[in-house]
Amino acid sequence: MTSVSSLPGPALQASKNALTAALSENDTSDSASPPPRTEQTAAEDSSEPGEIQEVDMLQQAETLKTVFSDPQNFNVKHPLYSPWTLWFDSPATKGRNLPQTPISSFPQTPVPQTPGNVAAGGWMDDIKRVISFDSVEEFWGLYNNIVPPSQLPQKANYYLFKEGIIPAWEDEANKNGGKWSIQLPKDKNRNNVDKMWLYTMLAAIGETFDPAFANAEPTDTRESLVTGVIVSTRPQFYRISIWTRQAPQSDEDVKLRDRIEGIGKHFKTSVLQYSESQKLGGPLATEVEFLSHKDSEKKGKAARKIVV
Numbered sequence: 001m002t003s004v005s006s007l008p009g010p011a012l013q014a015s016k017n018a019l020t021a022a023l024s025e026n027d028t029s030d031s032a033s034p035p036p037r038t039e040q041t042a043a044e045d046s047s048e049p050g051e052i053q054e055v056d057m058l059q060q061a062e063t064l065k066t067v068f069s070d071p072q073n074f075n076v077k078h079p080l081y082s083p084w085t086l087w088f089d090s091p092a093t094k095g096r097n098l099p100q101t102p103i104s105s106f107p108q109t110p111v112p113q114t115p116g117n118v119a120a121g122g123w124m125d126d127i128k129r130v131i132s133f134d135s136v137e138e139f140w141g142l143y144n145n146i147v148p149p150s151q152l153p154q155k156a157n158y159y160l161f162k163e164g165i166i167p168a169w170e171d172e173a174n175k176n177g178g179k180w181s182i183q184l185p186k187d188k189n190r191n192n193v194d195k196m197w198l199y200t201m202l203a204a205i206g207e208t209f210d211p212a213f214a215n216a217e218p219t220d221t222r223e224s225l226v227t228g229v230i231v232s233t234r235p236q237f238y239r240i241s242i243w244t245r246q247a248p249q250s251d252e253d254v255k256l257r258d259r260i261e262g263i264g265k266h267f268k269t270s271v272l273q274y275s276e277s278q279k280l281g282g283p284l285a286t287e288v289e290f291l292s293h294k295d296s297e298k299k300g301k302a303a304r305k306i307v308v
Contacts, residue, residue: 074137081207083134083163086142089127090156124168132163139205148194152233160201161228161243169293173227178247178292180264182272183239185284193238197231199271200240204229208270209242211262225259237284242267247292248304257306264288264308276308 065074130146133139149158159167169175184193203209204226213224225244232239248257268274268288280287287307295303 077138078136080134080136080139080205082205083132084139084205085132085161085163086130086146087127087159087161087167088130088157089159090153092153093128094126124166127159127167134163139201143198143201149197149231149233149238150190150194154233154235157230157232158197159228159230160204165227167228167230167243171227173245174243174293176246177225177227177244178260178290178295179241179243180267180288180290181239181241181286182267182280182288183237183284183286185282186234186237189238193231193240196240196272199273200229200231200242200267203266203271204242209263209266210259211266212259225263240272247290247294248306249292260290261306261308264290264306268308 064076066076066078131142133142146158152158161167162173165171165173184196189196207224207226208214209226210224213222216222223245225246226242227245228243230239230241230243232241242263244260244263246256246260248260251257265276269276272288274280274288290306290308291303295305
């Protein structure tokens with residue numbers, strides 16, 4: 001079983017925060033019945049009004065059960081910084097319900113009618129909203145019950161986006177942004193793509209992609225540039241992408257460009273585990289590349305591409 005110490009840094013911090021919050025609330029039991037009387041409670045009963053008593057944190061901690069200590073009956077969850085939603089589409093979902101796969105065991109919820117969804121038109125009709133989650137436990141429950149990318153049919157896609165953001169350029173959170181992506185030949189990466197996708201999701205929900213956000217002071221009000229991550233299967237290659245809220249509009253936008261490049265470098269070195277100087281290009285392959293959504297539509301020399 002995965003241990004707490006193996007979680008990404010932000011997720012581990014969220015776990016610690018959850019435990020601290022639970023302890024501070026003095027939630028010693030899920031039962032409605034009163035706790036057994038002990039020497040400590042007897043001493044508390046005999047205290048003077050207004051007197052502050054010491055709390056036995058160790059005793060309280062023993063009543064808290066996490067998924068790591070009790071996988072079936074845990075009563076404490078480890079919250080993520082933001083809630084996330086998994087979406088899915090494939091040729092089998094076009095105009096119909098999901099096929100009988102592990103993903104169909106989750107209840108499908110309607111796609112929200114947002115301005116971005118309306119602008120995206122019929123394309124959103126074929127994307128299935130699988131499930132939303134906001135804790136470490138719910139993420140692993142989801143991940144362990146869906147088909148991995150290496151076993152998906154051709155032209156299938158998983159989209160993991162922050163709750164309230166649809167996986168479309170037209171969404172308000174995406175329309176001024178872009179994406180980092182890498183294209184990998186299928187025959188050489190079938191054994192690696194599942195691990196790459198898992199690490200990509202962990203970096204997203206752990207909020208480690210954007211260094212300026214991950215390392216910001218608690219009083220900093222900026223938000224992460226990352227809105228979602230995607231894995232796509234095609235007949236001859238896999239593609240993994242990270243979508244951002246903003247994209248540099250000119251070479252003069254130095255601060256934003258540096259921040260965007262930080263996301264790409266983290267993606268290449270920490271998530272995909274390539275060296276920073278390693279060149280990946282080859283037949284059907286690409287480097288780790290960034291394009292704004294607007295430039296992606298140009299598909300020509302006018303597009304401003306960033307490569308790390």
